[in-house]
Amino acid sequence: MTVSRGSAARTGPEHHTDGTAPASAGSPVDTLAALGSSWTWILASALATLIPGVIVLVWPDESLHVLAVIIGLYLLVAGGFRFVDAFSREGHGERLARLLVAVLFVLAGVLCLRHPMQTIAALSLIVGAVWLLSGMLTAYTALAAEDIAHRGFALGMAALAVVAGIVVLALPTQSAVVLTRLLGLWLVLLGVVELGVAFAWRSALRRARAAQMSGPTSTV
Structure with missing residues (x-):
């Protein structure tokens, strides 16, 4: 769950009106920060969550081995997105929370791929724990950061992740089909919410860009 930080008109690397960051000549940390602040990066993160959800919903009769591989790949890719996103956080506590989520x-993705023939209960435990903990850390980030943009979206995503984790951990799954539909549904919901964050962030960037362009003119 990638959450944009700060107001759209914050200081730092300037963004183009399409939400992408220009090439930076600074350190790798600056490059990662510019990339993680791009609305297209948030959009890609949303698609990385949404697409696996659609796949497992469309093919619910696949084996537990296939399900574990899909979920493992999703966790690895999502971890990569969250790692880059962490560097767009200026506050030390906020960045640390994001790195912990990544x-x-x-780790959960590696565990799923390393032991794809594990039981349904084990797979549910892994995914449920990841969603529960990441939701709690996202909620902490949204509440602790003073200048976070779209705080309501961030808290909504956190609440959805926490509920998803609790449901997956609490409800007994009797078959791979039940687990597939449950996980697929939550992945789609999380992906849709993150899509909303991406497009809201694009609008904020464009408004900030328009304000920067009109600022000098209004002072003349």
Whole structure:
């Protein structure tokens, strides 16, 4: 769950009106920060969540092995997006929380891919724990950051992740089909919410860009 930080008119690397960041000649951290602040990066993160959800919903009769591989790949890719997103956070506590989420996703993804023949209960435990903990950390970030943009979206995503984690952990799954539909549904919901964040962030960037362009003219 990638959450844009700061107001659209914050200081730092300037963004183009399409939401992409220009090439930076600074350190790798600056490059990662510019990339993570791009609305297209948030959009790609949303699609990385939405597409696996659609896949597991369209083919719910696939084996547990296939499900574990899809979920493992989703967790790895999502962890990569969250790692880059962490560097767009200026606050130390906020960045640390994001890095912890990224590490959690990557470790869970490796575990799913390393042991794809694990039981349904084990797979549910892994995914449910990841969603629950990441939702709690996202809520902490949204509440702790003073200048976070679209705080309501961030808290909504956090609440959705926490509920998803609790549901997956609490409800017994009797078959791979039940688990597939449950996980697929939550992935689609999380992906749709993150799409909303991406387009809201694009609008904020465009408004900030328009304000910067009209500023000098209004002072003449």
